[in-house]
Amino acid sequence: MSHFGRSGPPDIRDTYSLLVLNITFRTSADDLFPLFDRYGKVVDIFIPRDRRTGDSRGFAFFRYKYADEAQKAVERLDGKNVDGRYIMVQFAKYGPNAERIQRGRITTSSPKPKAGRSRSRSPPPRHRNSSDNRDREYGRRGSVRDRYERDEYRDKDRDYHRRSPSQSPSPRRERSRTRSPRRVRSRSTSILSDEPRRRSRSRSLESRSPARPARRNQTPRRSLSPRPRSPAQSPAARSPDRANMSPNGKHRSDSRSASPLNSDAEH
């Protein structure tokens, strides 16, 4: 789908995957492609999307052919304002190049110690010298673009409002500032507390609620059902059961974003 016309990774022999985060949900590969293509040969582009809605999850994967180019893209594109958001470009953990990254650095001559994710949201103003790199035409650029375009964008229209008229950074900025770089810590702490834990469960149930109606849609709330409603069969009792048996029966994607603390069911 998001690939270039092949099932799974195309011809990844020695490619380097970059993870692009903090992109808007409406930002498409087409929008990011020119930005990344300027710094190197993009051999693969993949934007995870929700199967239910089909919308982007807010991050994308760019695969470069060379590490130096990837590194360059990370340095140049990380913190770049795209569609009004500051995207974060960093090396992906998954992929053939992941091992090299974990070692501490890439096999590039870049003196950069680490492409840490602790990048500041306000990158320093840099002059635009993209013209130099952009002049270099890559023969594969057209092919790559055409491939992923016809695969992912054959039905999708790029008619999205890229520029949001209401880009009120005021409320957003405050929230962003308040946000902690690692709230995972907070989450762990909540486990120790009793009250927070209960709230988590409540939220979990609510989250799974939307998945229910699909099934109940068939049965009208009226007494059309042949079998009367028993207290034991009351939806309240059934709800938790179904949640455990088959939350959605779809994809793990939801679990990732839903609630990692689903193990709290034991007690």
Place this chain on the structure above:
DNA sequence: GTTGAGCGTT
């Protein structure tokens, strides 16, 4: 129509 701090597809 909405959101968000997150690591990938047959």
